[in-house]
Amino acid sequence: DRVGANFFRVVEMIKDRLGVNAVPVQIPIGSEDQFRGVVDLLERKAILYHDDLGINWEVTEIPEDLKEISEEYRHKLVEEIVELDDELLMKYLEGEEIPVADLKRVLRKATIEGKLYPALCGSAFKNKGVQPLLDAVIDYLPSPLDLPPVKGVNPLTGEEEVRIVSEDESFVALAFKVMTDPYVGKLTYFRVYSGKLEKGSYVYNATKGKKERIGRLLQMHANHREDIDVVYVGDIAAAVGLKYTTTGDTLCDENKPIILEGMSFPEPVISVAIEPKSTEEQDKLSIALQRLAEEDPTFKVTYDEETGQTLIHGMGELHLEIIVDRLKREFKVNANVGKPQVSYRETIRKPVKVEGKYIRQTGGRGQYGHVWLELEPLPRGNGLEFVNKIVGGVIPQQFIPAVEAGIREAADRGVLAGYPVTDVKVTLFDGSFHEVDSSDMAFKIAASQAFKDGVLKGDPVLLEPIMKLEIIVPEEYMGDVIGDLNSRRGRIEKIDFVNNTRVIKALVPLAEIFGYATTLRSLTQGRGIFSMEFSHYEEMPINIQEKILSSNLKK
Structure with missing residues (x-):
């Protein structure tokens, strides 16, 4: 129902741009503000809507002016389907009428295998075409039973295990969303991969190692919810009462623990x-x-x-x-x-060995902590790694956690400009202690001082977050957009040609793209669009680093 809407052109664009074999299983009755319903090509029926809420509708005969084009597109659809099944192809070539049930069966198989992509039409705003769309989801998309067994790792043994998609199998689910509801509190959405779960029962959070009680189970609908007693394999539901579960956690039977493949989330930038x-x-x-x-x-x-x-x-x-x-x-x-x-990071570029001593002698008991640390740069994305190589008890075991805590706290506070230190391996390899004066606090301070000293001696550098940009612009604006990206220290990775538009893929420092949406709109007269995601951290140019360091000193 949108101005300029053209269903057949969109289907061709899907084929061209996405490179998939989209096949219309419906065609629209009318378009733009005259859109009234859809023609079901397989059933040879029309679905007409009599209001703008999608509530009053009827299945009727195809309008006379659409019969010819409906048969043309049905003929194309049937040909695409029968080519994928030898038995149906023989019947088709012999002139037999293929039953709709057989056509749907083969189309479903082809859809699951990614050989055909059914295309439907409708108006989401006015709910027209929504009912047949939901029917098509049931008819053509894979059900949970079509999926292979789910794989995971047993947290006790570390070995891979599988769970068959069955109601009789032990319960396994993945929490994929946590939401705060003003009426019921914390809601945890989960998808059941095997077994079933009843309300009021207990589940085991294998990721956190905690037992949780399911207070209520809710079947969530668009704007309302429904209490249910049990949730089965393949279902998506929401649980009330989970205290420890967060996004990506695995819920399972405590007697058969398993951790499914988790979700990895990038650090904020x-x-x-x-x-x-x-x-x-x-x-x-x-x-x-x-x-x-x-x-x-x-x-x-x-x-x-x-x-x-x-x-x-x-x-x-x-x-x-x-x-x-x-x-x-x-x-x-x-x-x-x-x-x-911008969330910058600090790191070092060369390995160093440093000593940290904290010795205080007061009237009573003194303080004594002494460590030797080796700092080595790590590849990007490895974070801070602590290794204990103390042998012979030169530092008693009870002080090692204090040493690590001192290092991590110093790393979080930053050394060069107050940004967290990352991609550094810190090895504790020597030191000494005093029988009376040594304490956790003394070793923590000694380790913190040694770490700061090591970063400053290790050729420190600031890292900046680099974002991956994908910009879609009409061809005539490509030069202006690329020129602007170059001025923002951007690197053009690839340019794809799609019809008369250009898809520019680039890497740009986050610090340079604040407010980019407004700039792109003005450069392309509102016709350019972009998407952005975090890519990686990398060293920043020395002149930019000096500006940041001087501005931090002024603060």
Whole structure:
């Protein structure tokens, strides 16, 4: 029903741009504001809608003016289907009428195998064509029983195990979403891969090693929910009452534990300071941010002790804008936010060995901590790694956790410019202790001092987040867009040609693309679109690094 809508052109675009064999199983009756329904090509019937809510509809004969084109497209559809089944092809060549049930059976098999892609039409806004679309989901898409057994790892043995898709198998489910509901509290959405689960029963969170009780089970619909007593294999449901479960956790039978393939979430790359508009809303803001962080694993909240600010961290400007909007809309909290800040990282470029000593002698018991550390650079994305190589008891075992804690705390606070240190391997290989004066605190301080000293001696450098951009623009604007990307320190990776549009794939530092949506709109007269995702961290140019270091010193 959209202005300029053309179903047949869109099907050709799907074939051309996505490279798949899309086959119409329906054609529209009317278009734009005259869209009234759809023709079911296989059944040779028309579905007409008599209102704009999609409630009053009837199945009737195909209108006279569409009979010819309906038969033409049905003929093409049947030919595509029978080519994939020798038995039906023989019947078709002999002039027999193929039963609709047989056509649907072969089309379903071809859809599951990715050989054919049924194309349907409708209006989501006015609910026209929604009922046959749901029927097509049942008819053509794979059911849970069509899927292979699910694989996972036994947390006790570390060996791979499988669970057959069956109601009689032990229960296994994956929590894929956590949501805060104003009426029932924390809702955990999960998908059942094997077995069944009854409300009021207990499940084992194999990822966290915790036992959880299922208070209520809910079947979620668009704008309402329905209490259910049991959920079966293949179902998606929401549970109320799970305390420890977060996105990506595996729920299973405690007697047969298994961990399914989890979800990996990138670290946030952008942060802003946030504060409530009035002091009365401080508690409401804290609670709201905590709930949002439970829902979204890529959103984090921290408190900067030096500045006294609450910082929210996310995957981009839009991500944090949506968070702030949800605070206002769902939690009724009005907040002020600062300018976006890029989450840089610090690392070293050469290995060093450093000594850290903390010795204090007061009137009573003194303090004594002494460590030798070796710092080595690691490949990008490896984080901070601590290795204990102490032998012979030169540092007693009870002080090793304090050494690691001192290193990790120093790394989190940063050395060069206050950004977290990453991609460094820290090896504790020597040191000494005092029978009376040594303590956890002394070793923690000694390790922290040694680590800071090592980073400064290890040719430190700042790392910046690099974003992967995909920009789709009409050909006539490509030069301007590429020129703008070059001015933002961007690297063009690839340019694809799709009809008269260009798909530009580039890597650009996050610091250079704040507000890019507005720039792209003005460069392309509103016709350019882009998507962005985090790619990796890499060393920044020395001149940019010096600017950041000098601006941090001024602060």
